Amino acid sequence: MSAALLVDGINCSYGDVQVLHGLSIEIRSGEVHCLLGRNGAGKTTALRAIMGLVRVRSGKITKDGMELTGLPAHEVPKTGIGYVPQGRRLFTELTVLENLQIGLMTRGKGQTTTDEVLQLFPVLRERLKQRSGTLSGGEQQMLAMARALCLEPDILLLDEPTEGLQPSMIARLREAILALRDRGVSTLLVEQRVDAALSVADRVSFIENGRNRETVDVALLRDDRTLVHRYVGV
Amino acid sequence: MAFGPYLLLASLEGLVTAAVLALMALGLSLVFGVMRVVNVAHGEFYMLGAVIAWWSASLISGHPALGFLLALVVSPLIVAAIALLSDRLVLRRLNYEPQATIVATIGLLYIIQQLALTFYGPDARPVQAPFDMRLALPWFGYSAYKLAIIAASIFLIIATWIGLTRTKAGLVMRATQSDPDTAQAFGIPVDRVYAVVFALGAGMAALAAVLIVPIQQAHYLMGQDPLLLSFVVVIIGGLGSLRGTVVAALFIGLSDGIISMFFSPTLAKMLATLLVALVLVFRPQGLFGTAAR
Ligand SMILES: Nc1ncnc2c1ncn2[C@@H]1O[C@H](COP(=O)(O)OP(=O)(O)OP(=O)(O)O)[C@@H](O)[C@H]1O
Numbered sequence: 211m212s213a214a215l216l217v218d219g220i221n222c223s224y225g226d227v228q229v230l231h232g233l234s235i236e237i238r239s240g241e242v243h244c245l246l247g248r249n250g251a252g253k254t255t256a257l258r259a260i261m262g263l264v265r266v267r268s269g270k271i272t273k274d275g276m277e278l279t280g281l282p283a284h285e286v287p288k289t290g291i292g293y294v295p296q297g298r299r300l301f302t303e304l305t306v307l308e309n310l311q312i313g314l315m316t317r318g319k320g321q322t323t324t325d326e327v328l329q330l331f332p333v334l335r336e337r338l339k340q341r342s343g344t345l346s347g348g349e350q351q352m353l354a355m356a357r358a359l360c361l362e363p364d365i366l367l368l369d370e371p372t373e374g375l376q377p378s379m380i381a382r383l384r385e386a387i388l389a390l391r392d393r394g395v396s397t398l399l400v401e402q403r404v405d406a407a408l409s410v411a412d413r414v415s416f417i418e419n420g421r422n423r424e425t426v427d428v429a430l431l432r433d434d435r436t437l438v439h440r441y442v443g444v
Numbered sequence: 445m446a447f448g449p450y451l452l453l454a455s456l457e458g459l460v461t462a463a464v465l466a467l468m469a470l471g472l473s474l475v476f477g478v479m480r481v482v483n484v485a486h487g488e489f490y491m492l493g494a495v496i497a498w499w500s501a502s503l504i505s506g507h508p509a510l511g512f513l514l515a516l517v518v519s520p521l522i523v524a525a526i527a528l529l530s531d532r533l534v535l536r537r538l539n540y541e542p543q544a545t546i547v548a549t550i551g552l553l554y555i556i557q558q559l560a561l562t563f564y565g566p567d568a569r570p571v572q573a574p575f576d577m578r579l580a581l582p583w584f585g586y587s588a589y590k591l592a593i594i595a596a597s598i599f600l601i602i603a604t605w606i607g608l609t610r611t612k613a614g615l616v617m618r619a620t621q622s623d624p625d626t627a628q629a630f631g632i633p634v635d636r637v638y639a640v641v642f643a644l645g646a647g648m649a650a651l652a653a654v655l656i657v658p659i660q661q662a663h664y665l666m667g668q669d670p671l672l673l674s675f676v677v678v679i680i681g682g683l684g685s686l687r688g689t690v691v692a693a694l695f696i697g698l699s700d701g702i703i704s705m706f707f708s709p710t711l712a713k714m715l716a717t718l719l720v721a722l723v724l725v726f727r728p729q730g731l732f733g734t735a736a737r
């Protein structure tokens with residue numbers, strides 16, 4: 211299988227503090243790849259680096275062979291990367307519909323895309339005119355996911371998308387991710403709930419202090435939790 | 445004159461002040477709201493608008509309306525272009541860092557002012573009003589042009605509101621205002637949005653100046669008072685709130701007109717200052733602003 215997204219030895223810092231040390235991740239086309247690590251390990255920073263929101267000092271990131279590092283941040287999503295940031299980061303003053311419109315505009319998608327996305331999250335359809343900041347936490351999380359799907363991405367970056375969701379919604383999200391995988395979408399998933407992660411992932415990468423540790427098939431972790439204990443501590 | 449007509453006259457004068465002030469403050473508030481920077485040079489864009497209006501009107505002889513119309517088109521465009529250039533050359537390089545931007549725009553204020561003094565000179569020069577008509581009210585005659593200023597301002601404010609809430613460009617601006625990082629993650633070229641907003645804000649100040657210059661004359665120091673009043677309006681109305689800006693401008697303009705006429709201009713300024721102080725103490729986000737997250 212070929213790499214849909216290749217993060218190749220990137221170094222990133224905030225000011226003088228280096229956070230990512232030669233981090234590499236290979237996301238194969240059509241897989242759900244989970245990134246696990248403790249708080250502060252650098253998972254969010256890695257996703258932000260892919261989106262061009264954190265400067266990559268050295269190393270490079272390529273999507274289908276095309277180099278993303280060096281692109282201005284606003285060009286990155288246009289290559290087909292949908293991003294669900296940690297803590298949702300909705301445009302809170304905008305309505306639900308307007309949030310979706312921003313997603314649609316990224317790659318010039320229209321009504322058919324909207325309909326598909328709303329079919330996945332019917333709760334949002336009843337609240338299109340509501341200011342997104344007033345949605346419940348779970349609804350906000352769904353909107354963040356819906357907004358990212360409005361790009362019709364071929365790569366999804368999800369940063370703790372299950373935060374604040376009830377079990378039935380987590381199951382729903384899992385189905386959505388798997389359905390997208392069947393359509394060939396590759397997903398990089400950052401997740402704190404190990405069980406939620408293991409139930410959708412194909413492969414898992416562990417990250418510790420901004421450095422790569424093992425990358426393994428998920429089957430390996432289902433029976434043997436030593437790696438999970440070592441890097442996530444549960 | 446009896447009290448009623450007096451009050452009417454004072455209100456009309458106040459409305460003219462409010463109309464121009466609202467436009468100018470709207471520009472400041474837009475920049476402040478979307479870019480989170482304070483543009484101290486906003487008053488100089490207003491002054492430039494008036495000076496360029498005088499210059500472009502003087503190019504054309506014949507009916508005064510022709511010169512005025514030319515000024516109405518040319519002046520905001522040139523001022524917007526100058527603002528765009530300032531954005532590219534200065535603000536962008538500072539990464540729109542709030543404190544650095546304040547200092548930089550103070551520098552810009554000084555440069556623009558000195559350039560105007562050098563090339564335009566210290567004189568006050570008028571632009572002729574596009575029409576010279578007096579409306580005969582039962583108690584006094586009133587300049588039809590002043591009423592036209594009020595109408596033009598209302599039109600422009602409504603256009604701005606529609607632009608911000610009903611168009612794609614407005615949506616992009618509001619998304620940028622809400623969360624610039626996430627806006628980039630959805631393909632919005634934030635630094636281009638900033639450049640456009642900065643130019644738009646300056647253009648609005650210039651437009652306000654073109655409207656006022658037939659009744660006030662162009663002068664290289666004319667930007668100072670309106671800048672202060674615009675800050676007053678933005679503080680009272682609330683950061684980035686269009687409704688707040690309009691309401692506060694109306695309030696400041698009307699009270700200035702009425703109190704100045706019945707009591708004294710100094711009292712009007714004192715009351716405005718007191719109001720700012722009260723707002724800052726009891727509702728720092730402004731009357732219509734939302735508290736910072
Ligand atoms: N804007 C910033 N400025 C300075 N340091 C930062 C900034 N953002 C993150 N960091 C630091 O970088 C490190 C990695 O942060 P990051 O958010 O990537 O962690 P994470 O793996 O996503 O953690 P979590 O599981 O808690 O979300 C942390 O030590 C954090 O304090």
Ligand SMILES: [Mg+2]
Pocket residue numbers: 253254255296369
């Ligand atoms: Mg994180």
